[in-house]
Amino acid sequence: MTLRLPAADGGTRTYEPRTEPLALTPGAPLTSRTVFAAAHVVADPRADVSPDAPAAVDWDATLAFRRHLWSHGLGVAEAMDTAQRGMGLDWPGAAELIRRSAAEARSVGGRVACGAGTDQITGGTLPEIRAAYEEQLALVEESGAQAVLMASRALAAAASGPDDYLDVYGHLLRQAAEPVILHWLGPVFDPALEGYWGSPDLDAATETFLAVVAAHPGKVDGVKVSLLDARRETALRRRLPAGVRCYTGDDFHYPELIAGDEHGFSHALLGVFDPLGPLAAEAVRVLDTGDTTGFRALLDPTVALARHLFRPPTRFYKTGVVLLAWLAGHQDHFTMVGGLQSARSLPHLARAYELADGLGLFPDPKLAEERMRNLLSLYGVDR
Template sequence: MALTLKLPTSAGKIESYTLRGTAPVKPAKGVKFNRIAYSAAHVVADPLAAIDPWLQSAVDWDATIGYRQHLWSLGLGVAEAMDTAQRGMGMDWPTSLELIRRSVDAARDVPGALVASGCGTDQLAVEDAKSTADVIRAYEEQMAAIEKLGGRLIVMASRALARVAKSPADYEKVYGRILSQAKQPVILHWLGDMFDPALAGYWGTPDVDAAMDTALGIIGAHASKVDGIKISLLDKDKEIAMRRRLPAGVRMYTGDDFNYAELIAGDGYGTSPNQGRSDALLGIFDAIAPAASAALGELAQGNLERFHAILGPTVPLSRHIFAAPTRFYKTGVVFMAWLNGHQKHFTMVGGQQSTRSFPHLAELFRLADAANLLEQPELAVQRMKTLAAVHGIA
């Protein structure tokens, strides 16, 4: 029987919508990927905690770790305590460290599970940062805490560094110090200002090409300490240009939630494999995890057409979720987890479920259906009808 409900359009009208009824793709079991793929995972809020949601955070730890176990079961790695987990946007450093501890512990029980954790400077209030020495101390504190837990590092872009740095040389100084101390190769993280306005002009200049030169210089000087770099600029040409210049063996982890399918597939450029294709560290992989896993499995078996057939329909959904203001994309990621039954509620740390309108969420629902991503259609429709009723649609 067809599943139909009433949804708003962007023009403000209410229209009936009937689900397509196409079953989601199921990843083949035991398939090994030929790309490294991290999903930047969201956190599940505790909706029953008696807190002030805009000022305090409360996490449902069981549901949060349960979702990570789901990602690992699909062969995806977990990029922990990143912006998808509302790091610095509702999640403070002590809570993030507890998240990292629990995730690293849980990964030990899953053979082959990948987890890498965000190391930043968010315990240092931006207004309290006076010098690069302050930034270095903040990075070192988090670095020591994560490595003590046995965690691998993703060195996140620092709002404090963006504030105090006076030139590219300041970035070279800070990153040189951190990389020289790392116990194992790290992933660097270049987050564009569309994700976080406080990071405008990162690497010491608003000129992206000049910023890329600085980042590549740092990587080249410390290549043995760099596993790869994730860039989230939503510009595929910039990503391709940078990956072609990476030292052999240093990976490009695409953070391009608009063009990930073609970037992961690659173009075969260069004599070193890492220069001709991207691995992945993506927030959208949280929302499309089964499709991402199935597509990567097909790619590993040489089935490029099937890879694009599975992943291609998810791109319009991702572009919608990451539409400007891009920093509010987390709302769409958590909304998808709720629709698919991975959590019992649509509540977020910091009350950020309110950052997107109901028409935005209604279009997200339609795009998720078009991409065959509704894992439990009856449940998804029931939950969508409940949300519609809250917004005055009977």
């Protein structure tokens, strides 16, 4: 059967879905790269919540999706900026997510890293921002998860220059119980973070970022860079102290950054690995054997889907991610916390389906086709 998919020009086009999925099964643990998927949360569509009420989460489906990722050898990046935080899930909800996900990781032997930020406050003085960070860092460490120190909107607004970043991050790193991941989230993901690290000039910001890392040997496991600039990430990666990893957060250039060059490579902490999980894990297993060409052959074709999902405004990429999770059968509805299922147009969603189906990402292509047909009918298309 065929589907009539809406096009960006207002017309429709005929698409014939594939009938067989890509055969992907859990395999050996990943060895050459550390790979986290920034996993989405599953909303509870049956909860009677208002737009201003805390998000209602389907905890069973949310944790089941994390078990799916762990089963393929991926780590889970939990309670991360843009993946869950700042766009529908408040700090109490994120704290519950951290506790539940960390406990689930222990029960199945999965790896989890959790974000610590300052989103329980919307502004404040530098001491108040430090205290907010401390509260979240303590909860993450108490849960037994690795901490990711996320960029803070409050700090971006309050800091007067690089010294304030050096002071706040230095204070946190000195008291961290275990090495953390530092996250540099660019304004393409969150416009409120423009000028982070004390300057809108990325070269100057990079120097401050690297100074934070260099001042605290042994307290930084790695840095996550989400600037969507492969050249800049590669240059920064080459300047990291020995033993400090670079986790790419570049959802546009991840194959080349993970493959690396003669000077090194990036590990990964990526939102796009939510829908690509099994395929990404298989690609890294190929890379584990030293077969870079085979790795690129598997992962390069996924970039078109990633660039589509993360097209501006990039912070709304989750809408396509949750659509694909529903089409793949990981949840039984297409709703999101904060009502963000409406953040992307129907032509955008249709193209995401088409690209994902072409890659063979849906375990049951027939189910995906039926659900996509239902969505199109809801919008008055394909009937």
